[in-house]
Amino acid sequence: MTPEPCARIGIDIGGTSTEALMLNDRGSIEAEVQLDTEPGIEAVLDTVERAVAILSERSGRSLSDFVSLGIGIPGQVDHERGIVRHAYNIGVDELALASAVQGRIGIPVSLDNDVTAAAIGAAQLMQLDGSVAYLNLGTGIAAGFVIDGQPMRGAHGVTGEIGHLAIDPRGRACPCGQRGCLETVASGSALRSFWRADANGRLLMSELAAGDPGAEDAFEALVTGAATAVRLLVLTLDPHTVVIGGGLRMLGAPLLDGIRDTLDAWAAASPFLANLNMSARILPLPANSPAAAVGAALSYRG
Numbered sequence: 492m493t494p495e496p497c498a499r500i501g502i503d504i505g506g507t508s509t510e511a512l513m514l515n516d517r518g519s520i521e522a523e524v525q526l527d528t529e530p531g532i533e534a535v536l537d538t539v540e541r542a543v544a545i546l547s548e549r550s551g552r553s554l555s556d557f558v559s560l561g562i563g564i565p566g567q568v569d570h571e572r573g574i575v576r577h578a579y580n581i582g583v584d585e586l587a588l589a590s591a592v593q594g595r596i597g598i599p600v601s602l603d604n605d606v607t608a609a610a611i612g613a614a615q616l617m618q619l620d621g622s623v624a625y626l627n628l629g630t631g632i633a634a635g636f637v638i639d640g641q642p643m644r645g646a647h648g649v650t651g652e653i654g655h656l657a658i659d660p661r662g663r664a665c666p667c668g669q670r671g672c673l674e675t676v677a678s679g680s681a682l683r684s685f686w687r688a689d690a691n692g693r694l695l696m697s698e699l700a701a702g703d704p705g706a707e708d709a710f711e712a713l714v715t716g717a718a719t720a721v722r723l724l725v726l727t728l729d730p731h732t733v734v735i736g737g738g739l740r741m742l743g744a745p746l747l748d749g750i751r752d753t754l755d756a757w758a759a760a761s762p763f764l765a766n767l768n769m770s771a772r773i774l775p776l777p778a779n780s781p782a783a784a785v786g787a788a789l790s791y792r793g
Contacts, residue, residue: 498552500560501612501788502542503605503781504528504535506580506630510784511542513550513557518615520781522549530582540595554598559791561601562588563608563783567648570790573602576648580630601791605783606651607642610635612786613734613776621731624724625776628717628746629737630679636728642790653720654678673723677716679739682709692741699745713739714749721750722757725769736776747775 497516502509505528512523524545526538539562547554566578573589589600603611610625614637625635634651636643643650654674655667662671663684675681682690686709695713698706721733735747751770758765776782 498550498557499788499791500543500546500557501608501781501784501786501790502539502560502562503608503783503787504538504562504564504581505605506565509538509542510781511546512781512784512788513546513552514785514788520785522546523781524549528581530580532583532586535581535583535586535588536591536595539592543596554596557598559599559601559788560592560596561603561608561787561790562592563603563605563787563790564588565605568602568604568607568644569648570601570603570644573600575602599791601787603642603644603787603790604633604635604648604651606633607635607644608786608790609736609776609783610637610734610786611642611789612782612784613637613736613780614640615789616780616782616785617734617774617777619732619734619774622728623732623734624728624730625734625736625782626717626720626724627737628677628735628739632674632678632716632720632737634720634724636730653723656723658719673716673720676712677720681716682713685709685712692739696742696745710745710749714746714753717746718750718753718757721754721769721773722764725767725772730772732774733772734774734776736780736782740776740778747773 499514502511509526509528513521515521564575567576574587576585589602593600606627613625614623623637627633632654634653655672657669657671658673659671663675665672665675754770
């Protein structure tokens, strides 16, 4: 008797790189690969197909051994229909990605927003129970939610787009067309807007160590914005845990300590906030964690 397929593939398509891995029937990572992300529909499809072929070769498994392929991708995702829209940083306006990939490789495919996938993966890898909010601090800022093991996706695929909550109607213009969005103060793109055009986390830490006043102001604004995001998540979802990940996570202890200190200062001034234990809910995503790819692999429900 031919054994049932049991291995799962998860792929995280990012703006610059694509991370893919294979989970065996025990949920352990058996093979991994990282590829450059090339923009455009055909390039994205080719990258996914190539990643699957490499994982098949490295694991010694044929395609018939794979029960599913899950993909995490930036943009507005219709999980039920497998469609992604507005994934502009990879050159995709709208694409029925799940059916296109399934047509190429012949195994069932599911599609999720990359931050939702990261939330699923973080909850699994960090063995978190209850409700989990994953806060992604990167080029933009967004959140994903898992409640008792189940992802929250919403009606139109925009759950967790907290970066476009307008917290200051008189604030900076946001590319989305609003003003004062959270993303204009708490993201990598915000640093490049109000500090330096070449800003990134590594440069910020270097300039902070050198005592640059502009870097100190930028860091303070980033910390306040990130703490505001945590407060919003606590007040709207009331999660047991807020996991902080994304590219700016590399700022490490200074960022996390700054967020916690800011939350504690707000709590000291508000008996209401003091009862919420906001800072105690924060956990960092471990460095180099493949949370989004793992979450994508686990997102398929056949």
